[in-house]
Amino acid sequence: MVLIYIDQADQEIKKASYEAISYGAALAKQLDTTAEALVLGNVKEDLTTLGKYGASKVHQINNTTLNNFDARVGSTVVAEAAKTLGATVVVFAHNINGRAIAPAVAVKLNAGIVTGACALPKTDAGFVVTKTVFSGKAFASIQIETPVKVISINQNSFGTVLGEGTATVSTLDITVPTSTITISSIDKIQGEVPLTEASLVVSGGRGLKGPENWGILLDLAKALGASTACSRPVSDSDWRPHHEHVGQTGIQIAPNLYIAIGISGAIQHLAGVNRSKTIVVINKDPEAPFFKAADYGVVGDAFEVVPALTAAILKSKGGA
Amino acid sequence: MKILVCISKTPDTTAKIAFIEGNTKFDENGVQWIINPYDEWYALVKAIELKEKDPSVIIHLVTVGGADTEPIIRKALALGGDEAIRVNNITNDSLVVAQEIAAIAKEGAYDLIFTGKETIDYNSASVGSMLCALLDQNFISAAVKLDVNGNAITVTREIEGGEETSTSNLPAIISCQKGMAEQRIPNMRGIMAARTKPLKVVEASILNATTTVKSFDLPPAKSGVKLVDPANMDELVRLLKEEAKVI
Numbered sequence: 025m026v027l028i029y030i031d032q033a034d035q036e037i038k039k040a041s042y043e044a045i046s047y048g049a050a051l052a053k054q055l056d057t058t059a060e061a062l063v064l065g066n067v068k069e070d071l072t073t074l075g076k077y078g079a080s081k082v083h084q085i086n087n088t089t090l091n092n093f094d095a096r097v098g099s100t101v102v103a104e105a106a107k108t109l110g111a112t113v114v115v116f117a118h119n120i121n122g123r124a125i126a127p128a129v130a131v132k133l134n135a136g137i138v139t140g141a142c143a144l145p146k147t148d149a150g151f152v153v154t155k156t157v158f159s160g161k162a163f164a165s166i167q168i169e170t171p172v173k174v175i176s177i178n179q180n181s182f183g184t185v186l187g188e189g190t191a192t193v194s195t196l197d198i199t200v201p202t203s204t205i206t207i208s209s210i211d212k213i214q215g216e217v218p219l220t221e222a223s224l225v226v227s228g229g230r231g232l233k234g235p236e237n238w239g240i241l242l243d244l245a246k247a248l249g250a251s252t253a254c255s256r257p258v259s260d261s262d263w264r265p266h267h268e269h270v271g272q273t274g275i276q277i278a279p280n281l282y283i284a285i286g287i288s289g290a291i292q293h294l295a296g297v298n299r300s301k302t303i304v305v306i307n308k309d310p311e312a313p314f315f316k317a318a319d320y321g322v323v324g325d326a327f328e329v330v331p332a333l334t335a336a337i338l339k340s341k342g343g344a
Numbered sequence: 345m346k347i348l349v350c351i352s353k354t355p356d357t358t359a360k361i362a363f364i365e366g367n368t369k370f371d372e373n374g375v376q377w378i379i380n381p382y383d384e385w386y387a388l389v390k391a392i393e394l395k396e397k398d399p400s401v402i403i404h405l406v407t408v409g410g411a412d413t414e415p416i417i418r419k420a421l422a423l424g425g426d427e428a429i430r431v432n433n434i435t436n437d438s439l440v441v442a443q444e445i446a447a448i449a450k451e452g453a454y455d456l457i458f459t460g461k462e463t464i465d466y467n468s469a470s471v472g473s474m475l476c477a478l479l480d481q482n483f484i485s486a487a488v489k490l491d492v493n494g495n496a497i498t499v500t501r502e503i504e505g506g507e508e509t510s511t512s513n514l515p516a517i518i519s520c521q522k523g524m525a526e527q528r529i530p531n532m533r534g535i536m537a538a539r540t541k542p543l544k545v546v547e548a549s550i551l552n553a554t555t556t557v558k559s560f561d562l563p564p565a566k567s568g569v570k571l572v573d574p575a576n577m578d579e580l581v582r583l584l585k586e587e588a589k590v591i
């Protein structure tokens with residue numbers, strides 16, 4: 025059985041977990057077994073709907089302690105559940121919480137693990153999982169040698185597949201260790217889709233000259249409904265908050281569309297964004313290295329091109 | 345307070361990524377090696393900042409790797425840290441690394457163990473979490489801020505779309521990222537001092553890997569950029585809609 029860990033925040037299921045279910049369901053089909061989801065604590069969603077993403081059953085550990093994330097407690101509980109249910113593969117989203125517990129779960133299950141997988145395993149001979157390495161500059165195919173396997177899957181790499189099914193929901197009784205971590209505050213950035221979950225991203229670099237010029241970028245992001253990102257020097261200079269920094273030493277993202285404005289395309293920057301499906305580069309220097317990694321390029325002054333692009337998008341959306 | 349900082353050796357961020365022996369091995373030819381940036385800029389410097397506040401803090405560095413990691417460890421010692429341990433095990437299996445470090449950690453009875461958020465070569469982000477299971481200690485990942493007050497710690501970690509702050513007690517394992525500390529460069533005094541700091545070599549004890557790298561691949565090259573006239577943004581919108589189908 026393939027068991028999929030459902031991540032939650034504020035009792036809401038994370039978007040990445042739906043993709044993990046779809047991945048787990050496809051893998052289960054390949055292995056001729058079932059895909060079942062594991063929910064820790066309580067969530068607002070109707071759990072039967074997880075069937076739409078491919079889970080035939082949902083196991084819920086009904087304990088309010090689990091509504092707060094604690095890596096030590098969470099990994100203990102997931103490993104116990106996997107043993108009780110007889111899971112042979114445990115799938116996680118490779119998001120913040122998935123990264124924090126999947127390796128610990130692997131240790132507790134004596135399982136080999138591949139984190140950051142980007143495709144379904146090859147299971148005709150052995151069990152070989154492809155993952156991104158060198159921050160997206162290459163792929164490695166890794167064989168897991170143990171009977172039980174753990175995989176965490178890169179966000180936006182498999183896609184969420186919506187079907188028709190309905191899952192049966194049952195409660196699972198697992199002893200939950202006492203948490204010794206007390207959460208004192210959660211600060212959410214209001215109104216924006218988290219960068220790692222965004223399908224459209226508009227990003228700015230040093231070419232925008234200063235934080236006072238970000239208005240044109242924000243207008244474009246708003247017109248598209250996109251999230252915003254930036255290059256490292258931009259966040260280092262505090263023009264934009266740290267959580268927007270993408271690249272090899274920032275966040276790695278794989279949106280459907282990445283629009284880079286006034287960013288030169290240094291190798292460390294590309295490493296964080298080169299898995300984007302479509303890349304648009306706006307730069308006044310035709311020699312900027314980013315054009316080599318781009319699908320569409322506009323050689324021009326951002327201060328003219330960006331407002332014109334925003335206007336064109338609004339026009340295409342019906343003139344608003 | 346005793347802190348153990350986990351240090352990994354990675355290729356420089358500008359290193360050419362290529363593979364040899366039928367795409368089964370990373371081509372190390374001409375590659376410059378650096379301390380994994382997350383380990384250096386955030387984990388190690390945070391430990392040094394804590395020691396600057398409280399000189400009784402003891403910092404040990406640990407790396408799992410061959411003798412070729414020693415220049416990296418010396419550089420880390422030049423930044424700070426009292427002594428280093430190298431476990432002589434050449435592996436790319438995170439679990440082997442974590443098990444070796446767990447053995448060192450058990451012996452040293454550390455109050456804090458720092459790792460980087462991930463390494464920039466295998467991007468596994470696994471060692472901290474594995475140590476959590478192997479040592480049965482609290483693990484707080486992707487930390488951007490840490491305050492230590494006696495036995496109590498307050499840690500802020502990144503969550504999707506925000507930050508979460510929690511309090512807990514030592515001992516704990518923390519994986520560090522941007523925000524934790526300010527990047528530094530070693531000074532001459534540090535470099536001189538590092539030469540005589542103890543670097544202990546421990547023989548490998550974990551030999552069974554749970555994974556094997558079969559092959560590497562490079563992503564297919566982009567087919568080439570399509571340039572759009574800056575005076576015709578309607579055309580770009582059309583391409584994004586009709587050709588790329590992303591908006």
Ligand SMILES: Cc1cc2nc3c(=O)[nH]c(=O)nc-3n(C[C@H](O)[C@H](O)[C@H](O)COP(=O)(O)OP(=O)(O)OC[C@H]3O[C@@H](n4cnc5c(N)ncnc54)[C@H](O)[C@@H]3O)c2cc1C
Nearest residue numbers: 229230231255256271272273286287288292293308309326
């Ligand atoms: C170890 C290491 C790790 C790093 N990690 C990262 C990382 O994670 N992420 C990251 O981003 N960087 C990282 N860097 C830094 C990276 O090497 C580059 O320095 C950085 O990405 C450059 O940022 P930029 O493109 O915004 O600025 P610049 O390189 O200064 O480029 C600005 C660009 O704007 C263009 N421009 C100027 N004016 C205009 C205008 N009016 N209209 C349009 N275009 C204009 C210019 O032609 C130029 O191409 C790292 C570096 C090192 C050494």
